[in-house]
Ligand code: TGC
């Protein structure tokens with residue numbers, strides 16, 4: 577993979593229109609600086625080529641471990657960072673500023689694989705997997721969605737059957753980030769009583785395969801696949817003992833959705849900064865396009881929406897730190913901020929004119945990525961209905 581020419585420098589600084597940095601601790605600012613430096617050094621120079629070739633930069637997993645981006649808010653005794661929720665959010669913001677696919681690598685590993693193992697597995701299983709997942713030596717994936725059950729995971733068909741000293745797993749999962757390169761999968765399946773259970777499936781288990789999904793125009797630097805289970809023998813200790821029902825996987829999604837609310841801000845900031853810079857450099861009708869009122873309207877609305885999103889995620893992080901955030905509050909931030917970022921990417925693309933569709937600028941890549949982010953971890957409309965249910969008490973799902 578060739579690196580970009582040195583002329584294509586990453587000049588990102590990050591806007592802070594409301595002095596939101598004053599709400600952050602010194603540690604938060606230090607963490608942000610170190611993740612930002614890493615993204616500038618390791619992600620920005622290669623990301624366009626990887627996205628163009630639809631290849632996942634798997635060599636970055638170990639580096640994500642080195643910079644503390646894998647499970648940053650889980651306890652240090654398992655090799656994790658022990659950080660607060662705001663620090664976790666800031667890390668996701670900086671990673672997604674680089675590319676949503678890089679943030680996906682970290683948020684799936686931390687929130688969807690390490691978190692359920694930490695929260696629901698036995699101590700032996702935690703010791704076996706968490707330290708190696710934290711360093712990126714092991715890669716994990718999360719299997720909830722099925723070919724016929726996306727927004728409605730409760731209808732899942734994947735099932736486990738008790739076979740004495742082990743379980744037998746059958747079924748399939750679809751659209752699974754990292755599945756073709758994963759060493760283990762956290763999978764959700766129904767038992768004989770139709771109760772959803774969580775379990776760990778390990779690479780190499782007989783009857784387990786992970787075919788890759790090709791042809792994505794979005795999240796191209798992230799690898800996606802299926803999980804196929806044909807009479808897979810699962811040791812009993814790999815099944816989470818206590819957690820039962822949909823709240824198991826949904827509790828993991830709450831963690832990841834919160835991270836995405838910050839990540840989307842990163843993508844939006846990158847598009848905004850690129851558009852702002854371009855608007856001052858690009859001359860039409862004898863003046864910079866940034867001098868036209870219509871361009872200024874776009875930029876003014878962008879920075880307003882970014883600022884509102886920053887405040888939303890910061891406040892949500894504070895509520896999470898205090899143990900007070902509700903799943904519906906998390907839903908609102910995920911939906912609002914991803915939609916905001918996608919709108920900004922589209923407007924920024926317009927400000928760049930024809931150049932906006934090329935890989936000279938990051939906006940089209942962010943825009944295409946955000947189409948996935950709008951859909952995964954609960955679609956935009958599902959999150960609207962979660963808020964609708966929360967404010968009316970009336971359930972649109974049943
Ligand atoms: P419902 O009856 O509402 O809830 C069932 C149980 O779960 C509890 N609960 C939650 N618990 C923790 N966190 C949350 N966010 C929770 N939301 C609900 C709820 O209290 C209840 O508990 P209990 O004790 O009463 O049993 O369930 P429902 O079947 O009506 O479904 C509701 C709905 C539609 C909101 C839910 O199914 C949903 O969120 N659907 C969207 C599916 C989704 O988000 N899939 C994501 C797949 S993973 C993914 O996309 C990863 S992308 C990774 C990347 O690359 O970054």
Ligand code: FAD
Nearest residue numbers: 718719720721726727751752753951952953954955957958
């Ligand atoms: P559907 O549920 O079929 O929805 C189609 C449309 O119908 C949507 O617009 C939806 O909003 C709408 N709709 C559905 N129900 C309702 C309703 N009740 N009211 C109004 N509108 C409704 N899943 C995992 O488990 N693990 C992963 O790692 C993972 N990674 C992913 C990576 C990528 C690149 C993608 C694209 C998806 C990934 N997903 C993953 C799956 C993702 O979570 C699902 O795509 C998402 O939940 C939507 O499910 P679906 O695609 O089946 O769409």
